[in-house]
Amino acid sequence: MKRFLLLLLLSSVYAVSLDYSSLYTAPPTIQDRGYLYLTFCSRSNEARTFTFTPQGFVSSPDRLTLDFSGTSTVPDCKQAVVFVSSDSPGMYNLLVEAGSDDWTVPVEFAKLEPISISVSRSVLYTGYDPVDLTVHGTGENVWLTVNSSVVGVKRLYKSSLPATFSLVFHFPEPGFYEVPLTIQYDRNNFTVTQVHTLGMRVEEAPIKVSPELRVPSDGYTNLTISLELPETIYSGEVSLSSPCLEGSTSVSVENFRSGNVSFLVKGSCDPGVYGVNVTAEDFQKTVPLHVYGPEGYELFFNTMERAGEHSMEVIIANEGSQTMKAVSVRLLDGNYKIVREGAFIGDLEFGDYDSAELVFVPRSNPVDVNIKISYTLGGERKEVVRVVPYLYESGSSRWIYLLLVVLAAGVWYVKRRGTRH
DSSP states (O other), rough: OHHHHHHHHHHHHHEEOOOOGOOOOEEOOSSSSSEEEEEEEEEEEEEEEEEEEESSSEEEEEEEEEEEOSSSSSEEEEEOOOOOOOEEEESEEEEEEEEEEEEEEEEOOOOOOOEHHHHHHHESEEEEEEEEEEEEOOOOEEEEEEEEEEEEEEEEEEEEEEEEEEEEEEEESSSEEEEEEEEEEEEEEEEEEEEEEEEEEHHHHHHHEEEEEEEEEOOOEEEEEEEEEEEEEEEEEEOOOOEEEOOOOOEEEEEEEEEEEEEEEEEESSSEEEEEEEEEEEEEEEEEEEEOTTTSSSEEEEEEEEEEEEEEEEEEEEEESSSSEEEEEEEOSSEEEEEOOOOEEEEOOOHHHHHHHEEEEESSSSSSEEEEEEEEEEEEEEEEEEEEEOOOOOOHHHHHHHHHHHHHHHHHOOOOOOOOO
């Protein structure tokens, strides 16, 4: 028993300890290479040999001997300097051994891997115009955030790099635009965030399309567009391209420069506003496509934020031949706190529109807003559930957007009234 206690006492006296509190690197944030400073302390008067084994990166030296002159009451501390390097960012471990003692030291590399961005076209056109943006590099769980006037969701996801993101920009005027992009991805268990600025040159679209394109989602219709081209097409075709269209979307033309072109099509998306590519040989323009529902109504959404509470205005416009009775809008449960659940709108005649305000506090960004619209049509009670992706940002731009939505609703109302009478 006495011999065991003596061995225990000697092991505690001669043990070497690593002072984690004094561990530091130079530079403080290692990109791809740097120095790791380790402080070892011993209460013995002896030489100890340390071996360094990197787990997934490179280090030097492999072995180092330190002479200690400590006592049982006053420890002696020595510093070891290890050079470390890695080609990839991430959190790694350095295994250090000295006889029966061993330590695991975390080493983090924050190297920004070079990535490049390319776009499918060097010039965009005014209005709604699609472009494919490709991010070249290596990584997984890729998020692209676009801080500009894009149609639809501004934060897009791909599983790995390289990745191509299809975007529809909306530029009202020609000129040169700087579009901020934020790219976040994972590489070797390390999250990398990079900010880029994309220069976009915008010109007037080379073709003119009128009037606005409107198709039903429940049946076919003859869609006639008025087309004007900058030069004559002697033998070619005019086509419509959109995931929201079905039917005869291509028409052969000869000696065509301006005039009307008709298509037999139907909408294949939920009621709303989408983009459609109008292509005439080498000329292309993207314009809004309005898909209206089987009951003849359209939905518009407007959002704003006040003191942390988010307001979504749901505007319902009746375009059907029947009256929508007892219309109500309700906010369903989701990843948000409900402040105002919804409202009862009442009856909507043809050409009428009204709105309900939903107020909530999101718990994530973006967040899916779940909405239920109830109404009676032809004596039958109906319910429609819509999921609206919502990505919010602060700033005064919401007030401008609100004004545009109100103006657009007013124009729609005047046009519908004129059509009715």
